[in-house]
Amino acid sequence: MKTNNSFIFRMLFSSIAFMIISAGLFAQTNFSGTWGFNDSKSDFGGSQFRFAATTMVITQAGNALTVESTMPGRDGGEMKTTSKYNLDGSVSENPMFNTTRKSTVAWSADKTALTITSTMTFEREGQSMEMKTTETWKLTEGGKVLMIESVRPGRDGEMKTTAAYDKK
Numbered sequence: 001m002k003t004n005n006s007f008i009f010r011m012l013f014s015s016i017a018f019m020i021i022s023a024g025l026f027a028q029t030n031f032s033g034t035w036g037f038n039d040s041k042s043d044f045g046g047s048q049f050r051f052a053a054t055t056m057v058i059t060q061a062g063n064a065l066t067v068e069s070t071m072p073g074r075d076g077g078e079m080k081t082t083s084k085y086n087l088d089g090s091v092s093e094n095p096m097f098n099t100t101r102k103s104t105v106a107w108s109a110d111k112t113a114l115t116i117t118s119t120m121t122f123e124r125e126g127q128s129m130e131m132k133t134t135e136t137w138k139l140t141e142g143g144k145v146l147m148i149e150s151v152r153p154g155r156d157g158e159m160k161t162t163a164a165y166d167k168k
Contacts, residue, residue: 024030028087028111029139032060034168041164044098052163056146063088065114067104085116096120113138144165 035056042052051070057145059111060066065085073079085105092103103118116135121128140147146165151158 023031029113030060031058031065031114031139031146033058035165036168038145038164038166041145041147041166043162045159045161054162056165058146060087087114114144118165 013094026164035058037052044052053071055070055164057068059068062085065087067083067085069081069082069083071079082097083092083096083101085092085094087107088104089104089106092105092121094101094103097120099120099122101118101120103116106115106117108114114137116137118133118135120131120133122131123129131153133150136149138147139145144167146167148163148165150161153159
C-alpha cells in the first residue's frame, strides 16, 4: 500500500507542477494600469517632434486592449483619445486625424510583447496616401516600465522612437 500511495503522490505532484509551469509559459503579459510618460528613459532620435501621450490608462481584459491617452493639445489644453484593439489578431478600427486607423495586434512567441501594426489612408488633393506604423510594447524593470518602440515613415526615411512610461 505504501508504494501505491507514493506513486499516486508523485503523479499528482507531477501533474500540478506541469500545470503551473505550462500556465506560466503560455500566459500573456497584461499591460493594464495607469502609465506616466518618462522623458529620461525615452528616445526620440534627436527629433524635436515628440508625439507621445503624457498619460495612458490601459485596460486589458480577455481579447480586448483599451488605451485611453492624454496628450498636450495645440491650444495648451489636453487632448484625450481612446483606442480599442482586438488581441485575437483581427482588425481593429479607431478614428484618428479625420481618418480611420486600421490595426492588427500580434503577440511575440513567448507572449511577453505585442506588436501593433497600423495603416491610415489620407486623401490629399485628390490623391490617396497610405501611412503604415508599427509599435512594439514590452514591460521592463519587473513590470514597472512600459516601453513602446515605434517605427513610422519620416521626411528622411524611416523614423524609430522609443517612449517609456512608468507605472503609477
